[in-house]
Amino acid sequence: MATVELRNIKKRFGKTEVIHGVSTEIDDGEFIVIVGPSGCGKSTLLRMVAGLESVSDGEIRIDGSRVNEREPMERDIAMVFQNYALYPHMTVRQNMGYGLKIAGTPKRQIAAKVDEAAALLQLSDYLDRRPKALSGGQRQRVAMGRAIVREPKVFLFDEPLSNLDAKLRVQMRLEIKELQERIGVTSLYVTHDQVEAMTMADRMIVMNAGRAEQIGKPLDVYERPATLFAAQFIGSPS
Ligand code: ADP
Ligand code: MG
Numbered sequence: 001m002a003t004v005e006l007r008n009i010k011k012r013f014g015k016t017e018v019i020h021g022v023s024t025e026i027d028d029g030e031f032i033v034i035v036g037p038s039g040c041g042k043s044t045l046l047r048m049v050a051g052l053e054s055v056s057d058g059e060i061r062i063d064g065s066r067v068n069e070r071e072p073m074e075r076d077i078a079m080v081f082q083n084y085a086l087y088p089h090m091t092v093r094q095n096m097g098y099g100l101k102i103a104g105t106p107k108r109q110i111a112a113k114v115d116e117a118a119a120l121l122q123l124s125d126y127l128d129r130r131p132k133a134l135s136g137g138q139r140q141r142v143a144m145g146r147a148i149v150r151e152p153k154v155f156l157f158d159e160p161l162s163n164l165d166a167k168l169r170v171q172m173r174l175e176i177k178e179l180q181e182r183i184g185v186t187s188l189y190v191t192h193d194q195v196e197a198m199t200m201a202d203r204m205i206v207m208n209a210g211r212a213e214q215i216g217k218p219l220d221v222y223e224r225p226a227t228l229f230a231a232q233f234i235g236s237p238s
Helices: 042-050 094-101 107-120 136-148 166-183 194-200 218-223 228-235
Strands: 005-015 018-028 031-035 058-060 077-080 154-158 187-192 205-208 211-216
Touching: 005 154, 005 205, 018 042, 018 205, 018 211, 031 042, 031 166, 042 077, 042 154, 042 166, 042 187, 094 107, 094 136, 094 205, 094 218, 107 166, 136 187, 136 211, 154 211, 166 194, 187 205, 194 218, 194 228, 205 218, 211 218, 218 228
Parallel strands: 031 187, 031 205, 077 154, 154 187
Antiparallel strands: 005 018, 005 058, 205 211
16 A cells, blocks of 8 residues: 655656646545546556656655656556456466566465455456456456556556446446455546546546646535536536
8 A cells, every 4th residue: 555646747748748737645545536538648647657658847756755767667556558458368367467477476376366366356267268258347357457466556547447338337437446445555547537537536636738627525526616627527427
């Protein structure tokens, strides 16, 4: 478990600044949703926390330590993407254990961790299947399992449900939220979907054009929007 601090984070691509100074402090075990329209900088912000994108200005701290210069593998972070590319030729067990295998974890330890995660994700009966023999929801759970087995301090999600149909999306929201509460890991979750943000967030960061327009609990943002954008974006159904 860990706290995450963003201190006046900026990002430039060439001469164009796309993140203009975002600051927030995320508590241990908190589920934060970054919500905003396409192109507002959600993925870029998340990728900077993950170390997949350099920080142009400002500081990122995990558990109080500056991580700007740390490689992604040294940040104790796991990321679940929208395109959760599982290896098609590997079984569920192999997919979930792969990260540990390349990190040199002993075989028996990998097996124990995969079994534990599979039980948590209701995948125990599917460990010998290949991804093509799974439903969309099960594949999504395998992607989560791959992240969980590494026991990260922080979970990052970038629109993990956007490839799923509407019904499954609603179900997976609950599953992810329940899982996060059970393992209590600090999470940053990106979505452009207001309903997803409202239903999942402990607190949400409403982003627009590279700025955090408002940071707060869903109901507070809904009832007391700080800006016209926040009012219109959170108020209007997706
Ligand atoms: P979101 O995830 O909210 O849709 P992004 O973080 O992907 O938004 O993008 C924010 C802005 O940064 C956009 O204007 C996008 O075009 C720009 N951008 C993202 N990645 C790059 C890149 N590698 N090079 C140049 N511009 C980029
Ligand atoms: Mg994005």
